[in-house]
Amino acid sequence: MPHSGEKQLRLVIQSVPGSERLPSFYRLILYPEWKGARRPLVFVARDELLQRLAAVIPHFDCTRVGQPGSSTRIVFAETLALTEAQLARLYGEE
Numbered sequence: 864m865p866h867s868g869e870k871q872l873r874l875v876i877q878s879v880p881g882s883e884r885l886p887s888f889y890r891l892i893l894y895p896e897w898k899g900a901r902r903p904l905v906f907v908a909r910d911e912l913l914q915r916l917a918a919v920i921p922h923f924d925c926t927r928v929g930q931p932g933s934s935t936r937i938v939f940a941e942t943l944a945l946t947e948a949q950l951a952r953l954y955g956e957e
Contacts, residue, residue, distance in 0.1 A: 869944040878931035
Protein backbone atom coordinates (compact mmCIF):
# COMPACT_ATOMS: atom_id res chain seq x y z
CA MET A 864 0.00 0.00 0.00
CA PRO A 865 1.53 3.34 -0.99
CA HIS A 866 2.08 6.04 1.62
CA SER A 867 0.69 9.53 1.15
CA GLY A 868 2.20 11.17 -1.91
CA GLU A 869 3.30 7.91 -3.50
CA LYS A 870 1.98 6.49 -6.75
CA GLN A 871 1.76 2.82 -7.65
CA LEU A 872 3.61 2.39 -10.93
CA ARG A 873 4.78 -0.63 -12.88
CA LEU A 874 8.48 -0.27 -13.63
CA VAL A 875 9.66 -2.40 -16.54
CA ILE A 876 13.24 -2.64 -17.80
CA GLN A 877 14.05 -4.22 -21.15
CA SER A 878 17.49 -5.07 -22.46
CA VAL A 879 17.84 -4.53 -26.19
CA PRO A 880 20.84 -6.14 -27.90
CA GLY A 881 22.99 -4.10 -30.23
CA SER A 882 23.63 -4.59 -33.90
CA GLU A 883 26.39 -3.66 -36.31
CA ARG A 884 25.03 -0.12 -36.46
CA LEU A 885 23.58 0.40 -32.97
CA PRO A 886 24.93 -0.31 -29.47
CA SER A 887 22.97 -2.39 -26.99
CA PHE A 888 20.88 -0.46 -24.47
CA TYR A 889 18.35 -0.66 -21.64
CA ARG A 890 14.87 0.82 -21.86
CA LEU A 891 13.01 1.76 -18.65
CA ILE A 892 9.26 2.20 -19.00
CA LEU A 893 6.66 3.25 -16.41
CA TYR A 894 3.00 2.21 -16.48
CA PRO A 895 0.82 4.18 -16.26
CA GLU A 896 2.73 7.05 -17.78
CA TRP A 897 4.07 9.64 -15.36
CA LYS A 898 3.06 13.22 -16.21
CA GLY A 899 2.31 12.08 -19.73
CA ALA A 900 5.92 10.99 -20.23
CA ARG A 901 5.51 8.59 -23.10
CA ARG A 902 9.20 8.33 -23.73
CA PRO A 903 11.05 5.49 -22.10
CA LEU A 904 14.31 6.24 -20.36
CA VAL A 905 17.28 4.82 -22.26
CA PHE A 906 20.58 3.79 -20.71
CA VAL A 907 23.51 2.59 -22.79
CA ALA A 908 25.43 1.23 -19.81
CA ARG A 909 23.99 -1.22 -17.29
CA ASP A 910 26.03 0.42 -14.52
CA GLU A 911 24.47 3.81 -15.31
CA LEU A 912 20.96 2.30 -15.07
CA LEU A 913 21.72 0.56 -11.77
CA GLN A 914 23.32 3.67 -10.26
CA ARG A 915 20.27 5.78 -11.15
CA LEU A 916 17.87 3.22 -9.65
CA ALA A 917 19.95 2.91 -6.47
CA ALA A 918 20.16 6.69 -6.10
CA VAL A 919 16.42 7.21 -6.58
CA ILE A 920 14.89 4.20 -4.84
CA PRO A 921 16.21 3.53 -1.31
CA HIS A 922 17.14 -0.11 -0.68
CA PHE A 923 16.66 -1.03 -4.36
CA ASP A 924 18.18 -4.47 -4.88
CA CYS A 925 20.15 -4.10 -8.11
CA THR A 926 20.82 -7.84 -8.18
CA ARG A 927 17.16 -8.31 -9.16
CA VAL A 928 17.80 -6.70 -12.55
CA GLY A 929 18.58 -9.59 -14.87
CA GLN A 930 21.43 -9.85 -17.30
CA PRO A 931 20.99 -8.97 -20.98
CA GLY A 932 20.52 -11.72 -23.52
CA SER A 933 20.90 -12.16 -27.25
CA SER A 934 17.37 -10.90 -27.89
CA THR A 935 15.18 -8.14 -26.47
CA ARG A 936 13.92 -9.26 -23.09
CA ILE A 937 12.45 -7.96 -19.88
CA VAL A 938 15.11 -8.00 -17.18
CA PHE A 939 12.98 -6.42 -14.42
CA ALA A 940 9.27 -5.80 -13.88
CA GLU A 941 7.67 -4.83 -10.60
CA THR A 942 5.00 -2.52 -9.22
CA LEU A 943 6.58 0.08 -6.95
CA ALA A 944 5.27 2.97 -4.86
CA LEU A 945 7.21 6.08 -5.91
CA THR A 946 6.90 9.73 -4.92
CA GLU A 947 6.85 12.69 -7.31
CA ALA A 948 10.36 13.58 -6.12
CA GLN A 949 11.65 10.09 -6.90
CA LEU A 950 10.06 10.16 -10.33
CA ALA A 951 11.56 13.57 -11.07
CA ARG A 952 15.02 12.26 -10.08
CA LEU A 953 14.54 9.14 -12.16
CA TYR A 954 13.75 11.29 -15.20
CA GLY A 955 16.56 13.73 -14.43
CA GLU A 956 14.18 16.59 -13.65
CA GLU A 957 15.53 17.31 -10.17
